[in-house]
Amino acid sequence: MQPVNEMKLEFLSKSSNEAFARVVAAAFVSQLDPTIEELADVRTAVSEAVTNAIIHGYENETGIITMVCRLYDKSVEIEITDNGKGIEDIELAMQPLYTSKPEMERSGMGFTVMESFMDRVKVRSKPGEGTTVTLYKTFGSGERAGKNQDK
Amino acid sequence: MEIRFSNRGSTLIAAFSGELDHHFAEYAREKIERELIKATTRNVIFDLTGLSFMDSSGIGVLVGRYANIRKLGGKAAIICSNSRIRKILEISGILKLMPVYGELNDALRALPGA
Numbered sequence: 001m002q003p004v005n006e007m008k009l010e011f012l013s014k015s016s017n018e019a020f021a022r023v024v025a026a027a028f029v030s031q032l033d034p035t036i037e038e039l040a041d042v043r044t045a046v047s048e049a050v051t052n053a054i055i056h057g058y059e060n061e062t063g064i065i066t067m068v069c070r071l072y073d074k075s076v077e078i079e080i081t082d083n084g085k086g087i088e089d090i091e092l093a094m095q096p097l098y099t100s101k102p103e104m105e106r107s108g109m110g111f112t113v114m115e116s117f118m119d120r121v122k123v124r125s126k127p128g129e130g131t132t133v134t135l136y137k138t139f140g141s142g143e144r145a146g147k148n149q150d151k
Numbered sequence: 152m153e154i155r156f157s158n159r160g161s162t163l164i165a166a167f168s169g170e171l172d173h174h175f176a177e178y179a180r181e182k183i184e185r186e187l188i189k190a191t192t193r194n195v196i197f198d199l200t201g202l203s204f205m206d207s208s209g210i211g212v213l214v215g216r217y218a219n220i221r222k223l224g225g226k227a228a229i230i231c232s233n234s235r236i237r238k239i240l241e242i243s244g245i246l247k248l249m250p251v252y253g254e255l256n257d258a259l260r261a262l263p264g265a
Binding site for chain 1: 155170172173174176180204206207208210211212214215234235239242243244
């Protein structure tokens with residue numbers, strides 16, 4: 001299926017860009033006329049994915065995060081990519097309450113929040129190369145896809 | 152993001168406003184800790200009604216402070232009316248540690264010495 005609109009954004013892995021990324025994603029997705037709640041869901045999930053890229057992908061070193069948003073008729077696909085350290089065990093990383101950084105008071109709920117607020121979350125990662133998280137959501141009374149993950 | 156503090160008896164009320172994410176987590180942590188060490192504080196109410204956004208970084212901040220409040224023998228409660236923030240509180244399991252209320256008066260009634 002061809003997207004009806006698409007955008008790509010690159011920004012540095014600075015924590016001040018967490019708000020920037022979720023505002024941009026929400027503004028772009030607004031074209032599909034989602035409800036306020038649906039828009040809040042997108043903002044939250046994007047914030048989680050970008051925060052993960054900054055803390056875990058780049059471990060607070062500076063790198064580039066890429067966000068691609070594709071709009072379809074009633075749905076959105078948001079891809080957030082870092083070229084950081086990657087995830088050794090995706091299944092473990094996605095478990096509720098699991099965190100590799102408890103000393104930083106991370107709640108270990110990032111992926112769980114993404115999965116709860118979006119229809120589907122896909123994670124692709126290679127240790128040493130980076131991680132891409134893809135968030136899917138259909139607006140309105142669209143079909144609800146099941147949760148899924150790719151390794 | 153801002154946090155304003157007020158006291159009701161031995162209860163500290165930490166009223167958040169703005170957006171609480173990873174970027175502001177450190178600031179929030181330090182600001183609340185500075186209040187917690189004051190001898191007058193026993194219980195804490197986290198008033199999230201002024202927040203327009205919170206993600207799981209906020210959960211880390213609240214759970215971390217809760218651990219310290221418990222060490223001081225106190226209790227904690229949350230006030231929240233935003234449905235999205237409420238959903239994050241629910242899925243995080245934090246409500247098992249701290250009850251959530253819609254209004255300040257209900258939270259104050261639930262805490263002793265407020």
